Amino acid sequence: MTATLVPPDAAEVHLAESRKERRKRERLEERDDVIPVQLYGLKRGTVSVMTTCCVLFAIFTLVPIAWIIVNSTKTQPNIFGTFGFWFARPFEFFHNFRMLFEDVDDDGTYIHWFGNTALYAVAGGVGATALAAFAGYGFARFQFRGSKVFFYIIIGALLVPIGAITLPLYLVYAKAHLINSIWGMILPSLVSPVGVYLMRTYIGLSVPRELIDAARIDGAGESRIFFKIALPLMVPGLMTVLLLSVVGVWNNYFLPLIIFSNNNLFPLTVGMGLWSQHATTSGDQNLYPLIVMGGLVTIAPLIILFLILQRYWRGGMLLGSIAN
Amino acid sequence: MAAITLSGLTKVFATGVRAVDGLDLEIDDGEFVVLVGPSGCGKTTALRMVAGLELITSGTVSFGGRVVNDVSPRHRDVAMVFQNYALYPHLSVYQNIGFALEQRRLARAEIDKRVSEAARILDLSLLLDRKPKQLSGGQRQRIAIARALIKNAPIILLDEPTAALDSESEQNVQEAFAELRKGRTTLVIAHRLSTIMHADNILVMEGGLVVESGRHEELLRKGGRYASFYRLQLREQEAPPSESDSVVRFPSSVIRP
Numbered sequence: 001m002t003a004t005l006v007p008p009d010a011a012e013v014h015l016a017e018s019r020k021e022r023r024k025r026e027r028l029e030e031r032d033d034v035i036p037v038q039l040y041g042l043k044r045g046t047v048s049v050m051t052t053c054c055v056l057f058a059i060f061t062l063v064p065i066a067w068i069i070v071n072s073t074k075t076q077p078n079i080f081g082t083f084g085f086w087f088a089r090p091f092e093f094f095h096n097f098r099m100l101f102e103d104v105d106d107d108g109t110y111i112h113w114f115g116n117t118a119l120y121a122v123a124g125g126v127g128a129t130a131l132a133a134f135a136g137y138g139f140a141r142f143q144f145r146g147s148k149v150f151f152y153i154i155i156g157a158l159l160v161p162i163g164a165i166t167l168p169l170y171l172v173y174a175k176a177h178l179i180n181s182i183w184g185m186i187l188p189s190l191v192s193p194v195g196v197y198l199m200r201t202y203i204g205l206s207v208p209r210e211l212i213d214a215a216r217i218d219g220a221g222e223s224r225i226f227f228k229i230a231l232p233l234m235v236p237g238l239m240t241v242l243l244l245s246v247v248g249v250w251n252n253y254f255l256p257l258i259i260f261s262n263n264n265l266f267p268l269t270v271g272m273g274l275w276s277q278h279a280t281t282s283g284d285q286n287l288y289p290l291i292v293m294g295g296l297v298t299i300a301p302l303i304i305l306f307l308i309l310q311r312y313w314r315g316g317m318l319l320g321s322i323a324n
Numbered sequence: 325m326a327a328i329t330l331s332g333l334t335k336v337f338a339t340g341v342r343a344v345d346g347l348d349l350e351i352d353d354g355e356f357v358v359l360v361g362p363s364g365c366g367k368t369t370a371l372r373m374v375a376g377l378e379l380i381t382s383g384t385v386s387f388g389g390r391v392v393n394d395v396s397p398r399h400r401d402v403a404m405v406f407q408n409y410a411l412y413p414h415l416s417v418y419q420n421i422g423f424a425l426e427q428r429r430l431a432r433a434e435i436d437k438r439v440s441e442a443a444r445i446l447d448l449s450l451l452l453d454r455k456p457k458q459l460s461g462g463q464r465q466r467i468a469i470a471r472a473l474i475k476n477a478p479i480i481l482l483d484e485p486t487a488a489l490d491s492e493s494e495q496n497v498q499e500a501f502a503e504l505r506k507g508r509t510t511l512v513i514a515h516r517l518s519t520i521m522h523a524d525n526i527l528v529m530e531g532g533l534v535v536e537s538g539r540h541e542e543l544l545r546k547g548g549r550y551a552s553f554y555r556l557q558l559r560e561q562e563a564p565p566s567e568s569d570s571v572v573r574f575p576s577s578v579i580r581p
Contacts, residue, residue: 208410210406210408210410211410211412213372213375213377213397213404213406213410214404214406214410214411214412214471215412215423216376216377216396216397216398217375217377217397217398217402217403217404217424218398218423218424218427218471218475219398219424219427219428219475220398220423220427221398221427224427229412232414233413233414317413317414318413319413319456319457321409321410321411321412321413321456321457322408322409322410323407323408323409323461323464
């Protein structure tokens with residue numbers, strides 16, 4: 001008998017509660033699940049040192065974000081002439097934001113690059129997640145000739161540095177007419193060795209063999225078992241792979257740099273790199289505020305995506321399914 | 325016809341472990357047969373081979389005279405209750421019970437009718453909207469039995485259906501279990517005397533083979549391994565209740581002196 005059973009009365013109460021109440025209850029349940037630090041068996045000094053390390057690391061991570069927020073409100077002279085971590089007059093946030101969407105020196109517009117990036121990230125991220133789910137499920141739950149070798153080859157792909165394949169990649173792309181094509185960006189983004197590895201591990205732990213056996217006995221075919229039984233249990237893993245894939249494509253600089261020469265196909269990384277070059281070489285007075293504001297707007301969708309997806313990272317998916 | 329015949333059934337795992345070693349077995353149509361034996365004796369592997377969930381190294385499994393070695397589990401027309409429930413955690417009780425009928429693409433009205441009937445028999449009618457995590461162990465196992473019952477398959481396979489339950493839940497599940505067995509060929513792995521004693525035939529397995537078989541009384545008279553197991557169970561039941569309750573594992577020391 002598991003210790004996590006919910007008595008029927010409690011279940012009735014759950015059905016009647018509103019969404020807001022349910023979220024509050026889930027938050028409290030999560031808090032109850034956390035082991036209090038007093039029970040870790042650590043000395044007070046050790047806890048203090050570890051807490052300090054965590055705080056320092058958090059500051060290290062958050063300082064650039066704080067800097068970019070503060071400086072997105074400044075004019076170019078103020079960016080260089082005032083303290084970087086505090087605001088200065090005039091407050092130019094909305095002006096900078098508006099300027100971001102205008103064509104600069106005929107290089108292209110931020111909004112165009114933003115659209116390109118979103119297209120590459122959504123197509124590549126969703127595609128990579130879907131393929132990682134299929135491949136991870138196959139490797140985790142089916143034994144076939146050479147499955148281990150194939151898996152190790154995929155993992156081995158993680159070890160190859162991108163610099164080593166630049167030239168062959170360019171030559172292959174040229175032969176396949178993928179230079180200056182959106183497919184040149186999307187197709188390689190669909191392959192995520194890390195995603196396959198994560199999904200294989202996650203499925204091994206979260207989709208018990210017994211459930212698949214039960215579904216087979218119930219008469220379900222393999223595709224039905226995957227979509228109806230396995231996939232809903234894979235959601236937290238899928239969301240992790242989706243986030244990693246989207247962030248990977250969103251931040252990809254090197255691949256679009258070598259395959260795109262047409263400014264209209266640039267993603268944000270390359271487009272803003274172009275602005276940065278112009279700012280350095282031409283001394284344009286207005287480019288640095290735009291680059292800073294562009295950086296802020298670029299990271300915003302990723303933060304929003306994380307906040308949306310984090311609700312799917314929850315445990316207890318298998319509660320009640322398998323007896324201990 | 326739902327007679328089960330196993331001929332020279334053998335399973336050797338990739339590690340070289342010979343889990344089932346040339347098992348021969350005849351189970352008549354409608355017969356209730358129990359497999360007992362210590363852990364690792366090959367009971368579960370044999371049951372899984374009958375269900376089609378395990379590849380057969382050699383030998384044959386036949387249903388009603390037809391060899392089904394190459395028939396996939398979904399086409400074998402067997403129902404199975406797993407030791408650890410194996411309920412679909414994200415589906416409601418209704419969806420769990422009706423899942424097999426959905427696969428057959430039956431009409432919604434027909435599924436409703438049969439799920440309601442199975443739920444009524446197993447006293448689950450008030451729980452149909454709940455998820456498995458909101459139920460007790462006994463209720464979960466009754467869902468697993470309802471899932472088998474609703475398939476109306478001629479062959480029922482049960483892998484220690486009451487092992488994870490306390491005595492009180494076991495009582496309820498035993499009634500459900502009796503309902504499930506009616507008119508069907510039943511092969512059960514069991515450790516509880518309450519299940520074993522009513523069997524038409526008890527097969528004691530050891531080292532992948534059946535080493536004793538017969539009805540409860542016959543095996544007691546023989547005074548062999550089963551009799552030792554029975555005496556041990558009685559001693560356990562007379563002892564004060566413990567965490568393991570009345571589940572007594574077939575002791576290795578009895579089988580392998």
